[in-house]
Amino acid sequence: MDYPYLDTVIYDNFYEMLKGRYETKAKTTAIRFMDREQITDISYEDMIKETSLIGLYLKTQGIEGKHIGIFSENRYEYITIYMATVMKNVIVPLDKEITSKNLSECVKNFDVDYLLVTDETKQKTESAEFSKPDNLKILNIDDEDFKKVFKDKSADKEKCIEEFFEYVKDTDKDRFAVLASTSGTDGAMKGVMLSQYNVITNIRGTLENNVLKNPTFAFLPMNHTYGFNPCILATIYNGTTLCLNLKTKYLLRDLRTFNPFFFGAVPMVIEGMYDSIIREVKKQNKENTFNRAIKICKFFRKFGIDLRHIFFGKLICKNLRLVVNGGAALNADYVNKFDEIGITILNGYGLTECSPTIAVSRTGNNVVGSAGTIMKNIDVKIAEDGEILVKGPCVMLGYYKNEEATKAIMRDGYLATGDIGYTDGKVIFVTGRKKNLIILENGKNVPPELLESKINSIPYVKESIVVSKKVNDRSNILYAIIVLHDEEKQEFLKDDIANINKDLPSYMQITDFEVSKDELKKNSSKKIIRSVYANKNE
Amino acid sequence: MYEKIVEILKDKYGIENVTPESNFKKDLGLNSFDLMELAFVAEEILGVEMKEDAYRKAETIKDICDYLETLGARNEN
Structure with missing residues (x-):
């Protein structure tokens, strides 16, 4: 179709x-x-x-x-x-x-x-x-x-x-x-x-993929292109009403007050909202009623009757129909969980260098698990090594005063995203990253090398690796595995890590660490094999 | 103040067995969204307005209690 x-x-x-x-x-x-x-x-x-x-x-x-x-x-x-x-x-x-x-x-x-x-x-x-x-x-x-x-x-x-x-x-x-x-x-x-x-x-492209009904809601940091362009500027381009959340701690209060049709979010918020709903349902001993209502809605949907907003409209807000996830990949389970209560979660994919959106799922053609439908006038092709390459009016003019970096990211007129994936020409799938960036659940990117160089500059540290460690189903922390030259100095490590954290924004701080007695595993060219330590689980 | 926060953690997240040194992220598994919700609930109950930068910096229960005390939060039961 x-x-x-x-x-x-x-x-x-x-x-x-x-x-x-x-x-x-x-x-x-x-x-x-x-x-x-x-x-x-x-x-x-x-x-x-x-x-x-x-x-x-x-x-x-x-x-x-x-x-x-x-x-x-x-x-x-x-x-x-x-x-x-x-x-x-x-x-x-x-x-x-x-x-x-x-x-x-x-x-x-x-x-x-x-x-x-x-x-x-x-x-x-x-x-x-x-x-x-x-x-x-x-x-x-x-x-x-x-x-x-x-x-x-x-x-x-x-x-x-x-x-x-x-x-x-x-x-x-x-x-x-x-x-x-x-x-x-x-x-x-x-x-x-x-x-x-x-x-x-680029903002026009998002409106060519989906209808944004009135009103929309924005809470993501405005300095981010994802927070500003497809959420805020797209509403102004559309000539509709934008409801602003000024302080994230009032997010749920504002959603209930403004009752929007749409907002753009990051996985942490989408997952957090659902978990918050379930906690409240459990607290009120309404788990059985909630699950029964889901079954009833599923049954009636088979006949084209949608009762989801009658049953679940009060859980967040009655008009909310559409949430676009961006910044990082969302656990696909949540797409189904929100669908059960009448809210469509669409995936968006992009990067600042592309203003930022490359693809966004469409309500009429939401391929769950994909990163979305490639927007109009954007040409996506896949390099031999699987890297996603992008060309189109959204592609940046270049990096400021950094011609070398600009040259490095461009391949024959296409911008190399650093992501690995595939496409059927319309929908795009992202399967991994070419480089070592840690992408947090709030969409922030953390280059582990930056933290590692800070840790390695502690005189008694021999080497280190920083990874994302799962604390529970939806929380990750930045975790360092550190090898020391001088184990007697281990008692100072906690304070030295705290000193490093002082100069870092809160999302980039090292929450925990361990000291390894063994050297970090390396490949033949003596580079640490990150895949051995990546996504370290408890 | 500590008892209030412990009560909120139990009521909101079903978290028990905490100490003042419990780390929100590492020990209690709370992420920034949970901390944001916690700040909202604590404000409602304690009648204060917390600065975003301050509650986001809090690593442990003690950190948040110390901050709330500087704000002169209501401590009565």
């Missing part, structure tokens, strides 16, 4: 998208969020007005062609700042979890001219470990002076939007506009240069 791609409106840059939404959706709610029990709705025209005010502020300050870093928690202003910047400057989304030291490196390596911080993140720029380049200007979004820029109620809406549109209408869609950070396909931190066209065609 053939499943044609869906038709969507065509915008090729952010100016066209914002203009289109202003002309057709001005009064529609664009953004909804809850802060301290208070729900705020912002219409498309108000969001575009605030975007315009920021864009015009940058213009009057003579800020054009500059690199503007955003170091912020998830918030509404992240979106307006991003959209105001991307047409005339370069937006540099930075992970708010990185340490002050790493932040200094990013700011320096990515040539950030202006760094936007918030009350919550500014501490990291005030720390002694943050070395501020002389030319860097730091602005706090929460400062009253800055707030005045985009919250200027006296500004004439129509006039400032028109003025902004006039300013950005000649924007070059192919110019380098976004500098996204990635640990890349080989684990080393790099800047990925994306154009507006890369991003816009």
